[in-house]
Structure formats: structure tokens, C-alpha cells
Amino acid sequence: MKNTFGKSLFIALVCILAGSAVSRSQESLYKRLGGYDAIAAVTDDFVGRLIMNKDMSRFFTGTSDDSRIRIRQHIIDFFCMKTGGPCGYTGRSMKDSHKGLKISESDWNIAAGLLVETLDNFKLPEKEKNEFLGLVIETKSDIVEN
């Protein structure tokens, strides 16, 4: 009797643990990253690195404070939407907003390196880091001009 109860308890515990593991792995990347505040912090860190980088800063000169606030908000909304969060993106397409900036392959590589630095700075687990990088890499052909 005692043995049967023990077995049932063990099976129930295994089911609960397995169930919660499955539901965690199905959570959106947005939630796994830590939600809106985490995405905003990642965006600020990344944009800060772009602006401070001697090869990237030229893209951001002559931008008013107000324009920077709007661009920042659009980038947060874009990442929030792409990671499965509750935001809508109302900015321009990636192609329209970067067309004419003449972002080259080598600019892209510098920016990608800075993004990896940002993600490492936040100590993201490898899985989330790779998923996030994957989302960004999808935009490359719209951003880089040959």
C-alpha cells in the first residue's frame, strides 16, 4: 500500500516536472529574454555600442535627440514583435529605413560583433543568444547595400 502510494507520488512528480519543462521551452523568446525591460536594455546597450564605435558613429551624426528617441523606440518595438512579444511595429520596413545609408558587408560585420558583445554582456544562455542573432541575421539582405 505504502509502496503504491510512493510510486504514484513519484510518477506525479515526474509528470509535473516534465510538464513545466515543456511549457518553459515553448515560451516565447520575448518572455525567455525577460520581457520588455530586458529588450529595451539590450537595445540601449547595442545602440550605445554602435554610436560609440569609430567606424559606425558616422551613421548617427546629425540626428536630433528627438529622432534618436523615435529610432530607439522603433528598434525596441521591432525586437519586441520579432521575439513574439505583445508590441506592434509601426516603423518603416528594414529596407526603406536603411536604403541610401550605404551599409556595407564590413559595416554589417562590425555591427554583428557589437551585437554579440551586447548579448554576452547580458549573459544570455547560448540558446536564446543564437535565436536572437538568428532573427537579426534575417534582416541582413534588407540592410546591407552592395
Ligand code: HEM
Ligand atoms: C550596420 C548596422 C546598422 C546601422 C549602421 C543602422 C543604422 C540605422 C540608422 C542610421 C537608422 C535611422 C534611419 C533614419 O531614420 O533615417 C536606423 C533605423 C532603424 N534601424 Fe538600423 N542600422 C543597422 C542595423 C540594424 C539592425 C540589425 C536592425 C534590427 C534588426 C535595425 C533596425 C532599425 C530600425 C527598427 C530602425 C527604425 C526605422 C524607423 O524609424 O522607421 N538596424 N538604423
